[in-house]
Amino acid sequence: xxxxxxxxxxxxxxxxxxxxxxxxxxLFYLPRLFVYHAERGxxxxxxxxxxxxxxxxxxxxxxxxxxxxxxxxxxxxxLTPGIVDWSMIWPWVKAAGVIGMTVFHVWCARERRAxxxxxxxxxxxYRMMNEVPTLLMIAIVTAVIVKx
Numbered sequence: 262x263x264x265x266x267x268x269x270x271x272x273x274x275x276x277x278x279x280x281x282x283x284x285x286x287x288l289f290y291l292p293r294l295f296v297y298h299a300e301r302g303x304x305x306x307x308x309x310x311x312x313x314x315x316x317x318x319x320x321x322x323x324x325x326x327x328x329x330x331x332x333x334x335x336x337x338x339x340l341t342p343g344i345v346d347w348s349m350i351w352p353w354v355k356a357a358g359v360i361g362m363t364v365f366h367v368w369c370a371r372e373r374r375a376x377x378x379x380x381x382x383x384x385x386x387y388r389m390m391n392e393v394p395t396l397l398m399i400a401i402v403t404a405v406i407v408k409x
Contacts, residue, residue, distance in 0.1 A: 328363065
């Protein structure tokens with residue numbers, strides 16, 4: 262039933278890597294925009310409206326489509342016969358990491374709306390949250406490459 266997935270596997274894998282890179286770029290950059298937005302605010306040299314536009318476009322135009330593409334291509338890879346051995350630990354670590362990335366993405370979307378409404382956390386808090394995708398990426402890449 263899923264034999265056609267084996268035929269497109271190399272293309273799905275290449276597309277998956279490209280989608281992940283795009284999504285991760287946004288997950289690294291959006292919290293950095295939050296830092297600038299929170300620290301410069303309405304009285305800073307950059308108008309708040311500029312941050313709102315940049316944050317919104319990054320989230321809607323780049324990050325959301327990249328996340329969806331990552332999930333679709335990733336699920337096609339998982340469903341390809343003979344690719345994933347679910348008796349090992351690595352696919353579970355990767356799955357948990359991807360779910361964590363998705364939760365972080367949702368957190369970013371909520372923070373963007375809060376910042377747009379004028380309710381910001383501190384720049385320090387956004388700097389700390391900016392490390393979350395890095396830690397998740399380390400776990401995911403290690404799991405996929407080492408296959409423990």
